[in-house]
Amino acid sequence: MIEFDGVGHTYDTNPVVSDVDTKLDQRRVAFVGANGSGKSTVARMINGLVVPTRGHVRVNGLDTASEGRKVRKHVGFVFTNPDSQIVMPTAGEDVAFSLRGSGLSKKERAARAAEVLAEYGLDPEHPAHQLSGGQKQLLALCSMLVLDPDVLVCDEPTTLLDLRNKRRFTELLGLLRQQVVLVTHDLDLLDDFDRVLVFDDGRVVADDEPAAAVRYYRNLVS
Amino acid sequence: MTPLGLYEPGGSVLHRAPAGPKLLTVVALAAAVVLLDSPWWLGGALAAVLAGYVVARVPRRRWWPLVRTLVIVSVVVFAVQWWLLGATTAAVVCLRLVTALAAASLFTLTTRVDDVVSTVERVVRPLQRFGVRPEMVGLLVGLTVQAIATLSGIAGEVRAAAKARGADRSPTAFVVPFLVRTLRHADQLGEALAARGTGDR
Numbered sequence: 001m002i003e004f005d006g007v008g009h010t011y012d013t014n015p016v017v018s019d020v021d022t023k024l025d026q027r028r029v030a031f032v033g034a035n036g037s038g039k040s041t042v043a044r045m046i047n048g049l050v051v052p053t054r055g056h057v058r059v060n061g062l063d064t065a066s067e068g069r070k071v072r073k074h075v076g077f078v079f080t081n082p083d084s085q086i087v088m089p090t091a092g093e094d095v096a097f098s099l100r101g102s103g104l105s106k107k108e109r110a111a112r113a114a115e116v117l118a119e120y121g122l123d124p125e126h127p128a129h130q131l132s133g134g135q136k137q138l139l140a141l142c143s144m145l146v147l148d149p150d151v152l153v154c155d156e157p158t159t160l161l162d163l164r165n166k167r168r169f170t171e172l173l174g175l176l177r178q179q180v181v182l183v184t185h186d187l188d189l190l191d192d193f194d195r196v197l198v199f200d201d202g203r204v205v206a207d208d209e210p211a212a213a214v215r216y217y218r219n220l221v222s
Numbered sequence: 223m224t225p226l227g228l229y230e231p232g233g234s235v236l237h238r239a240p241a242g243p244k245l246l247t248v249v250a251l252a253a254a255v256v257l258l259d260s261p262w263w264l265g266g267a268l269a270a271v272l273a274g275y276v277v278a279r280v281p282r283r284r285w286w287p288l289v290r291t292l293v294i295v296s297v298v299v300f301a302v303q304w305w306l307l308g309a310t311t312a313a314v315v316c317l318r319l320v321t322a323l324a325a326a327s328l329f330t331l332t333t334r335v336d337d338v339v340s341t342v343e344r345v346v347r348p349l350q351r352f353g354v355r356p357e358m359v360g361l362l363v364g365l366t367v368q369a370i371a372t373l374s375g376i377a378g379e380v381r382a383a384a385k386a387r388g389a390d391r392s393p394t395a396f397v398v399p400f401l402v403r404t405l406r407h408a409d410q411l412g413e414a415l416a417a418r419g420t421g422d423r
Contacts, residue, residue: 049416069419077417084410087361087418089228089368093336098418100357106340125231129371143418 001025002046002151002181006055009041009202017041017052017202024181026194028174030210031183032217033199042199043183046153047075059151076144076178078154082136083129091117091131091139092124098143116146120172134165141172152178158186187214228371230331236278241337242344248329255318261310264317271324278332288327292320330367339364361420365411376403 002024009017017038031039044050045057048068057064064071079085088094095113096106104112114124120138122131128139137157144152154173158166170189173180182193190196196213198206198220206216231237236244251267258264275285296316303312343360350356380400381390389395415421 047417049413072417072419077414079410079414079417081410083372084407085414087368087411087415088364089335089371090231093334096336101419106336127228129375147419 001058001060002179003058004042004045004055005058007042007045007052007057008054009038009045009050010053015202017045020055020204022197022204022207024179024195027179028193028195029179029181030190030193030196031181031199032185032187032190032196032213034221037199038202039183039197039199040155041202043153043155043181044077046151046181047072047077049077073147074149075151075153076147076149078137078140078144078152078157080156080159082133082140082160085140085143086128086136089127089129090124091122091126091128091142094128094139095124095143095146098146102147113142113146116142134161134168137161137165137169138172141169145176145178149178151181152176153181153183155183156185157182158184158189187217190214228330228367229334230280230284232279232332234278234332236274236328236332239332241333241341244329244333245338245341248325251325252322255321258318259314261313261317264314264321268317268321268324271321271328274325274328278328280328280331284331288324292323295323296320335364335367338367358421361415372407373404376400376407379403 004020004022004024007017007020008015020042031043033039041050045052045064046059048057048064048071051065051068059071059074062071062074086094088097092110092113095116096109099109099112102109110124117124117139120142122135122138122142128136131139137160140157141152152173158169161169166186166189170186173182174192182189184190190210190213193210196206196208196210197204198213198217200220205220206213208216251271255264255267258267296319299319300312300316303315339360342363343356346354346356346359377396377400380396380403383399384390384392384395387395
């Protein structure tokens with residue numbers, strides 16, 4: 001359960017998020033909105049990457065501002081550009097990197113990483129930077145799933161992917177046991193979502209099932 | 223792929239050797255080639271390193287870019303040194319440079335970054351009592367090794383973009399986007415590390 005309680009955020013003197021007051025408990029939630037509408041900032045608040053300057057964000061009852069460390073154990077985050085997320089040279093090492101500090105031995109970390117990568121058809125020995133765009137995004141997903149978070153936030157993860165990989169990635173998100181919060185411009189991918197929030201000028205201006213929310217958004221930008 | 227390559231999977235004795243002693247050997251070799259000033263001894267050290275490439279069965283696609291880079295660097299360095307200090311000194315300087323770089327590259331080609339990070343963490347662990355965080359030092363080393371590949375990739379893309387605009391001879395067309403992209407990458411990487419809980423432990 002993700003709770004936004006009177007949340008606002010200001011960069012310098014510019015308010016970028018205002019009056020977000022909602023609870024997200026559906027399995028598949030999407031944020032849509034124009035560039036600069038505040039949706040990515042709100043998404044980053046879910047795992048404490050951005051801390052609200054007003055109000056509180058709680059995940060499973062944990063405040064992201066004061067208990068960020070605990071929150072990040074519950075919330076995984078997948079970014080737009082997987083190249084920026086790859087820390088280690090091979091796929092296996094990169095996924096195992098997420099498990100540092102988990103108390104597992106090096107061998108156990110490598111075995112667990114190989115297991116997760118195998119589920120998604122990736123070779124642990126493959127140089128991470130030489131994977132295709134779609135495979136790199138899968139690797140980014142694996143590096144989060146290996147931690148078995150309760151919530152997965154994905155900030156425009158399909159922006160750099162071709163249509164086939166976009167569909168495949170979205171289908172995979174649909175199969176996960178985790179609660180997924182997807183920030184996206186791909187309105188065609190929202191059909192199977194439970195709830196869509198439309199952002200404009202830092203506020204939630206519509207909150208509905210996908211078809212109605214997308215219709216609202218199309219009218220807003222037309 | 224960067225010429226100063228990252229890990230190349232393999233099963234040779236060099237691949238199987240523990241990272242710590244390998245790292246010590248490379249450091250000792252680098253120190254030795256700085257102290258040696260006989261071209262014959264330096265030639266011997268280089269031959270030993272090249273033998274390492276044979277033992278590790280490094281494929282051609284990995285050693286050829288390195289050879290090309292080292293030849294270009296050596297020609298430039300040799301020419302300058304010869305002009306300034308004479309042929310013997312120029313040969314000594316080039317042999318030192320090539321031996322040290324070839325040895326460092328052989329180390330990265332046969333050692334997983336993860337193993338390097340673990341070794342560094344082990345080595346600095348006694349410093350924990352002085353406030354040093356071994357996992358952060360290890361991560362720093364790992365990211366530094368990774369940065370070679372990342373920055374090479376960014377440089378290649380920026381060069382290609384400048385060429386496409388007919389500005390391949392303009393230093394500004396390279397330096398400005400290279401710096402901007404490097405800083406943006408650093409920013410995004412920091413955010414990704416924070417999202418993965420690095421620094422939280």
